[in-house]
Amino acid sequence: MIIIEDAGTGAIVGVPVVVGLKNGIVKSVKMKDLKGSSATAETFQLLDMFDVKKDEEIRICRGKVFVKFCYDARLQGYTNITQMKIEGKLQDIAEDVYMESLYSLGMDRRVRLYEKEYKQLFDDIINQLMLNSKLWPHVRPHFQVNPTFTYIVNAVTRLENEFLHVREGELG
Numbered sequence: 001m002i003i004i005e006d007a008g009t010g011a012i013v014g015v016p017v018v019v020g021l022k023n024g025i026v027k028s029v030k031m032k033d034l035k036g037s038s039a040t041a042e043t044f045q046l047l048d049m050f051d052v053k054k055d056e057e058i059r060i061c062r063g064k065v066f067v068k069f070c071y072d073a074r075l076q077g078y079t080n081i082t083q084m085k086i087e088g089k090l091q092d093i094a095e096d097v098y099m100e101s102l103y104s105l106g107m108d109r110r111v112r113l114y115e116k117e118y119k120q121l122f123d124d125i126i127n128q129l130m131l132n133s134k135l136w137p138h139v140r141p142h143f144q145v146n147p148t149f150t151y152i153v154n155a156v157t158r159l160e161n162e163f164l165h166v167r168e169g170e171l172g
Contacts, residue, residue, distance in 0.1 A: 001057040002050055005086040006031075006039055007094035009065050010118075013125055013138050014102045016065075019094040020046040026090075028097050031065075039065040040072055047073075054078050061086045105138045 001022065008016035009031070016031040018039045027049050029042040043066065052058065054077045060066050062083040070081055095113055102125075103109055111124045129135050 001059065002047070002052050003086060003090050004043060004046060004058065004060040004066070005090045005094040006061055006063055006065050007091075008098035008101070009039075009063065011098070011125065012122070012140060013107070013129070013135060014098065014105060014140070017094060017097050017101065018042040018046060018065075019090065019097055020050055021090045021093070022050045022052070025050075026093055028094070030101070038068050040069040043069040044073075047078075052078075055080055058082070059084055059086070106132060106134050108132070 003021045004018065005021075006016060006018050008014055016039075017028050018031060019026060019028040027046060029045050029049075031039055031042050043060070046052075047058075058073070058078060058081045060070065060081060060083055062085060066083065070083060073081055099111075099113060102111070107125070107128055108131075111121070111128055113121045129139070
């Protein structure tokens, strides 16, 4: 049996991941679709990495990023797929993999996901974007046209122009 979960698909910054767990071994794949709308290729890649057989049990997150995968997998002969809410160890591991990807981009390590408080994480990431303009290039493309993001960029740019010490990193 393999269990598959995603993390970071709804986040404004970073690269979402798909994580698999089989026989106590965890492997992950970074998603190529930065809009986070489909994890089909990455999920098939995980199946290959774990050498999953077509009749083997696949428990997969019920999130929309896996809808196309489930459809395509059934067409390819995978017969034992169950979409379900993934909780516990694998969910925590997937979120940790995603958080490490944020830290590698320069996100402050004080930004943490506590007790599945995703709204708080979003707020903390937005705050980091306002404090650290080096993170802006890592904003996922579909958020860059988002009016909220545009407002934040304009506000930070205005702050940097008015308070030069912000640009020099004296607050961070």
